[in-house]
Amino acid sequence: MTNLSNKTCEVCRVGAPQVTQKEIDSFKPLIPGWKITTVEDVNHLNRVFKFNNFIEAIAFTNKIGDLAESEGHHPAILTEWGSVKISWWTHKINGLHVNDFIMAAKTDELLK
């Protein structure tokens, strides 16, 4: 399995397939800090990142913002004093696409 974070999001249209369980089993070990949660029947990939203060948190929020714009795929970002929670999912298919796993891996890379 190649490094997820080196991949680029593919164009995702309504009706594109969600990731299969086999794909999840393959991708998930590459992003161990992320959890799959279900909100109103829609799966999301979530991770909370901790920081020392608000300024560091919002700086990370902006890094995620730049990444999201560059890939044309946008998460929900919950910024609070000392923490940023990122949720990736694909609105067009109401669930998880391979793009979301790629973006989770790229998110992890931003901290390195």
Next chain:
Amino acid sequence: MTNLSNKTCEVCRVGAPQVTQKEIDSFKPLIPGWKITTVEDVNHLNRVFKFNNFIEAIAFTNKIGDLAESEGHHPAILTEWGSVKISWWTHKINGLHVNDFIMAAKTDELLK
């Protein structure tokens, strides 16, 4: 009633009083776009702001961040494509302080 947004947050310590219903009745008409919601028994002041894209949303997030740092009072900011949800409350008292109404009014001012 003077303009809430012209006020400055006071220092808030553990044990400080939450806003009274009389204060809420006085402040709430000054910030009509905000709703009080209760999450796990803690009241929050929430408002969702809509934008045309992700860049505008994250630009507003940064304005809120600057405001929060300048006042030393920090909200939860949920940034998504085209929207920013702001939640003000006071962690130290697990509820709403007059500061939160001041910050909600200052948040509204940022859009003017």
